[in-house]
Amino acid sequence: MIEVINLHKSFNGQEVLRGINLKVNDGQALALIGGSGRGKSVLLKHIIGLLKPDSGKILIDNEDISKLRGRKLKRLKERFGMVFQGGALFDSLTVFENVAFPLREKTRMKASQIRKTVFEDLAEVGLSGAENKYPAEISGGMKKRVALARCLVMNPEIILFDEPTTGLDPLIGKAIHNMIRSCQKSYKFTAIMVTHEIPDIFSMVDRVAMLYNGFILAEGTPEELQNSKDPVIHQFIHGELEGPISIN
């Protein structure tokens, strides 16, 4: 279980997270919604230990990731995977090498076994035949799928998605959401997904949390948030220009 307790973080004197409290149970898929530049990615980077909080705790099965160092931190990070907004593929490696990279570096698998696993995972995300292409030669949607395959290949317990469909056309975006959902069901990982794909995302996750002004304003099932009477949530979900959320 992931538990974020009273998390605070500032950058250059500007407080981005002002006491975040959030719980995600094992095997759950949670969508993290909220305005752009409001700290959603910052929260994800805290959960995976890329950033250290100013105060507060991030408990992964009761172990505070922000307090761990060395081998303990490494062991905890091995339980994670992350799909970055731009894919974060290694641009000097081919698609095959990108997906094989964690297997080569972190396991003692034989080359033939790695080859088989990578091909299977690429087939799972619909990328058979693209093995020898470089990231610069493939589309944005393909990059995100390669990034997903690179995560899945290590079979992590928790995968964090930072806007996995941003910049993609609606069809590809929907296909990727469906792919994530079906992978989540079959691999049974816990998923936290930063996304702006409203309302599509509501049919694909178990819970939704909305970040507003550095707090988790609301957290619940997709239905609960969709039926919320809170004017901020209502304005955000329905994309209305008039309301308590200032566009600037």
Added chain:
Amino acid sequence: MSPILTLFRIIGAFVIFVIGETGRMGIFLAEVVFLIPFPPYLFGRVIKQINFIGVKTTLVILLTGTFTGMVLALQIYFTLSEFGAESRLGPIVALALIKELGPVICALMVTGRAGSALAAEIGIMRITEQIDALDTMALNPYKYLIIPNLIAGIISLPLLNFIFVFVGVWGGYAVGVGLMGLSSGTYFGSIRDFVDSADILEGLYKSLSFGILITWISCYKGYFTGYGAEGVSKSTTQAVVMSSVTILIWDYFLTSILVA
């Protein structure tokens, strides 16, 4: 605020920045050096980086070394001929190359060719979150990106320096013997008389330390780059300028120590 106070404020801010940056760079190097003895040992990446920093700079070194030796011999020959001391051409060219010009020019060439590229490559990896991706895979980015470059720099610079001095001495030979008519025996014989192992070691210490300086500064600037293309561009420029200036300053202090 009065102009004098403003001036002091600017100077103070600059001094604080320099001290802070030096401290951060020191911590960065200490962390990297601390990790070197621990696995994984990425020999493949070290060899790849030796190819990048060393092998691919060889042509530049061959050209600059040859012409440095040639121009040095040309300038010195005419000065020596005024005193009738042309026979000293060989040792002067050799000593200048071994102790000073070889290590320094080599380091400046490597900075221009490889240091800038290292800063840019690591900087781009930073802004495209490739470094974060390594981190999220529980792989230490220092192990994959910094240590191989540092080791490659330490290995490559002395070898490049050797090539530079070797071709430089032969460049001097081409001018002194081929153009000016000195005898081959005079040129090389006096080199043997005047150059000893301490001179060679001085050049070696310098090139070793320059190898560390270039890769340390370039990797640091790339690793902690700013935002976007502008951030990478600034880091690359800073890496080249800072490496070049530091090489020349460090050269003076190291020479003072070695001469003493």
